[in-house]
Amino acid sequence: MSNASLGRSLLAAAIPNYVVPAVMSGTSAFVLGDARLLSASYSTIAVPSAIAGVLVTLLLFERTPPKTNAQALRFGLAIALGALTIAAFVAGALVLSGLAPSTLLGDACPSAFIGAAMTVRAWSRRAGARGAWIDASARLPLLSVSTMAVFTTGCVGTAPPFGDRTAIGLPARPVEGASPTTFRAYDTVVGICSEWANLASTRSASSRRQAATAGALSTVAGGLAFASGAVTGALAGHASGDGDKDKATDIGLVGGLVTMGFGVVATISGIYTTTRASKIREADAAGAAIERAMSRHTLTALADAPTTRDAALAREAVAMLIECTATARAFEPELLDVSRLSPHEARIAAIVRDTPSGDPALPRRLEEALFSKGEER
16 A cells, blocks of 8 residues: 555544544533633544554554454454553653653553544444444443552552651650759750651562562563553454464464563562562551650650759750661661761761760760760750
């Protein structure tokens, strides 16, 4: 066939596949008064449908349509599912990289699926295989929604937004029985320990994002493996039906290798997701242990009578810092970062960080550094 014929086929696929979803979603947006849907109707909804139509036209160009309704249904669903999975892969990559909002998934994927199905339907009608699409039309939305639900579950995961965790410390004003010097020293220790807890929380959030990315990749790779297997089976069956056994064998071999490759990627990503989940639990446990230590030492200090509270506050400050530092070091030594602390806090933190655990001289060194005359935070 000529290039002009290919061009006409591409236009015949792209134009209706763009116009139909744009008009349908645009009309719905107008009736509902949804400005976001109206904007998406001619962009993230219509464009993926048109692109899917063009790609499917290139794939099917000069191929003979199936001669039976059953073949048309299987072939059409396989091709449409492949278009959906490719759209999910591209949209998911854009969302995870921060280049597009999460709504792109819900817009592009069903649109690409329907656009591919419309193109295969028009292609199959040349052989009179029309009745199968009456049955298929009821299955397309259900299959589209279920596939999207699986993908978005892997993509979004359980990664909540993260920020600073507020550890329990002393009130903003000095308490009864505590001298200003002791209060400032205790407040310095609370600031250092809070930073350890915040860093553990940040590591947990980072692992959550990595787990979500790996989960999305695993889901997409698994979907691509399934889609490539379905498309390969449809193409090989078609070639075999035409009597070309060698071509069917070649298609089956290549498709099998591609499916195995995607399966390996999905497996590796799944293992990485499990590893990240373990890191999340460890970081959360470290942060919670630091906060529990801070709460316990604070309550112990405040439980003393006002006449002895100053000494109790000084004692608990040293004990809190030693315990929280040991907890952070046991989880991950890199948590003991002093770059985000004030100069005075960094100096105190460096003492306990660089002193071996169990050194009997550590409490005395901390007391001297925390409660020295004229020391300001």
